[in-house]
Amino acid sequence: MSTPGSLKLHSDSSYTLVVEIATNQMEVLKSGGFNLCVAKKINRVYTVVWSGKSDYLHKNIFSWDEDYQVFGLNEFKVGALVQAQTNEVDIAYGQTCVLNSVGVMEHATGPVDKSGEFYVQSEYGKICLGVNQKLNENFLPIFVSSTVITGKATFEPIVELKVWLQTHVESGTMIFDVAEPGIEVTYSGGASKTVAYESKEGLAQWVQK
Template sequence: MTTYTLNVVIDNKQLLLLKENCYTLCIAKKVRDQLGDKYNVVWKGTADFTQNNQFKWAEQYEVFALKSFKIGALVEAASKKEPIGHKQECIFNDSGVMEHAKADPNLGDDTFKVTNQYGATSFGISTILNGEHNTSYISPVIIKGHVVFAPVNDIRVWFALKLPTGTMFSDFTGEYVELQFGGDKTTVTVCYDDLGSWKLKDSNPGVVG
């Protein structure tokens, strides 16, 4: 299984300013569903950042149910988190139990599915990051029937005021950098420079917004 690595290097002067003003270093991971491509959960939000920061992940996923998507709230699972892989389906049954994943050959190579037999609810994905499963996406609408998820190895990195891991959001405020991983591109290094701007330190393409 491929391991992806993100290195975030912060200028010393900016590091001091960010710490003094209680900023959080935030990372989000893109997911595609029936509404398109979205980021909507702080996959990792840490105030314990240093000059050199490293984040590693692999395509290891879990799915779970929750009551609803709510901007600004922390994710709270309403079911057991069940491991799932590509071309697999989990059923959230009429008793409110997330069943073990089973193969579904009709799914695309980079997708998996959750089928809802319980009632109107939302579903979330957690993805392993630095050895821990953190929520990386929540379906922003109530799901009836089923939803097909396609996690994407596109990552956004930004600084925000006191925005902890697991916070649901709808958009970005301030400057961010978007980084694309996949194929031979498994490691990317990005720098927050002395002017407070994001700069890539390698030849891999990225988007600054």
């Protein structure tokens, strides 16, 4: 089930997020080692930094399609980078991949639908499962299960993103949700959103435009 105010997307959808950083904030942010971070919800949580950019500029554009891959890995560890340890397989909403008993992720089967969910059936034993999503034309990790999984797992991407600034994180870093202050963006209407980090009355803050 979707969370209130959230929207499940389907594989024919394309979306854009524009993140503007005020020019008078750039020096202090970059000298402090802050990265521009974006994460997206799956199963109502954020567990991976989808993009952690150190080379951000005033205007930063993130474009993505609802294209996914699934994979397995042995461990979820906060602060570590995601590294798929099985093969990575394309999957669409409504489909199921089987991670077989020897640790091979088999091709997705089943009809594509608009359910907003896809599945992995693990026959391997206890293992964490991960998801990649295409961002700016490249597949990058977006989710890892924080616990090991046996049997069937359901993955429900939600069109809700968190944008924030943080040191010592980069793309693919595993996190336990997002404790850092930032801004959440929900695509409940329209395919393009813009947020900005700017200074108002001497206080830097996130705003949605």
